[in-house]
Amino acid sequence: MSVSDSAAKAELTQAEVYAPRSLQLWRTLLNWLAFFFQIFLQILRGTPSVTQVLSYVGLRHHSLLPSSPSFKPLPVVELPELEPPPDSVQINATDGTDSAAAAVDRPAEKFTVVLDLDETLVCAYETSSLPASIRNQAIESGLKWFELECVSSDKECEGKPKVNYVTVFERPGLREFLKQLSEFSELVLFTAGLEGYARPLVDRIDVENLFSLRLYRPSTISTEYREHVKDLSCLSKDLCRIVIVDNNPFSFLLQPLNGVPCIPFSAGQPNDGQLLEVLLPLLKHLSQQNDVRPVLYDRFRMPEWFQKHGIPASGWTV
Template identity: 70%
Template sequence: MAELTQATAAEVAYSPRSVQVWRALLNWLAFFFQIFSGFLRVLGHHPLLSSSSSSSPPHDFKPLPAVELPEIEFSGTLEIAAGDHSAGDVPSAAADGCLEKFTVVLDLDETLVCAYETSSLPASLRNQATEAGLNVFELECVSSDKECEGKPKINYVTVFERPGLREFLKQVSTFADLILFTAGLEGYARPLVDIIDAENLFSHRLYRPSTTSTEYREHVKDLTCLSKDLCRTVIVDNNPFSFLLQPLNGIPCVPFYIGQPHDYQLLNVLLPLLKHLSLQKDVRPVLYEKFHMPEWFQKQGIPSSGRTS
């Protein structure tokens, strides 16, 4: 009987200690998982991509959330539910039957696609993204670097399309003039866009040489190279510094990475917003009320004199 009592006491003393050990082990596993997830996010971005996004500090601007507006059928009139837009008094196309063309300028990397150097991308990660439904393709592109013989260096890139990309481009092209504006080099971006835009929906393509250097950032996208009147022009970019010269025309979108196979920003968030903006005489009051980008730039130390409205 004494031996049984001692064994029972040992089990009671051992049980909470075992729980502590298991809890400690689980905490360590969670810690290493966070480190591994962060590693995957920054894994091997291709050097031909926009350099401005990789060198930018973490953004504290208000990007488009995962769910923003309900699905809206595009027609001659548009009713916005209370609270969707605070600039509801902006005249729409219903009040004015004749509006200038609506122009949508789209960034490429981390807005429409994410690309990685093929040699640095683990096969398991690529397989997981493919199994999750992401469209993926391989790309050969000409680098600005030279081989030892003086020949252009060929880089091999794996490109993942943001979910809904092809349908997004098709739908936006029905009510807007689509323009691609990337800080990526043409040797990389041109063959990539040839694949995602097989129907030639982009009316114009602009690459890194078309960007502008400022005292605050390089590779800034100055929209005045497209038009002097920007009341019906918007630019969608995951890096807001790209549109620091025209903050009232910018839509800061959530960046896209390989670890986000269930991202629905293009069709569920951006498309309804662009449809709404296409009916405005001037998109800038709506975008200002939504994002307050001029104030965000002031917080980054960029004064009003460094921007044009």
């Protein structure tokens, strides 16, 4: 056998040895491509969000516009560690009169915190449309959850109210957040959701009745720029000591100096620490201010953010 024949045979042998392996690699590659294609299709179909759920129960929210550089939704709050002032101090009289308690100079007006519901305190999904993988992953990660029956604004064919089934996930630390917050502020729930959906949900998360007032969609107003706006003047004419926390900044476009924009919450955020690690320290700091608006303006610059999104100062009622 010639040298050339030997070389040709060697090449053929190598081809016979590596051909099956190459075929196997191609099959593996095709399987991976098919797998990623299925994931892509799932993304296109979309996981039902809280906005979709609310539409099933008669709610409608406007989507947020992309955030601008001047809008910073609370990733971290850097505040000085402040010792809370004592309620009062005792001053011993030196002229023989009875001792008296002198009140420390503290803000006289009560501090009110207005809290949004969906994507701020909880996130909700229509139970029948929630993928089992997302549900199981959220539960395994430790998120507290419950299922809820809520009355829709739609009617069934017999004219009876339609009942929807919703799976609700609580934002981590929710119960402790409400408890600690109620110790130094008056809590008000203000949601653009309909009462048939929101009332039974809040009954589940506020078993101690910490909210002094609950406001639903009929309490919101429509403006030239957005619908379902939450006007804080319906709660107090003095806005020095009132704050609203909402994942949708357009909810407080009438009072931009009183708003605290927070990061939206979803079931895919089991390690979210916004309530206890970010919002609670900020709200404690605000509770010690005579007027919260200068602090919030320095922190978020919301008036400039609204102007960049086409809402002029004439649209505010600060």
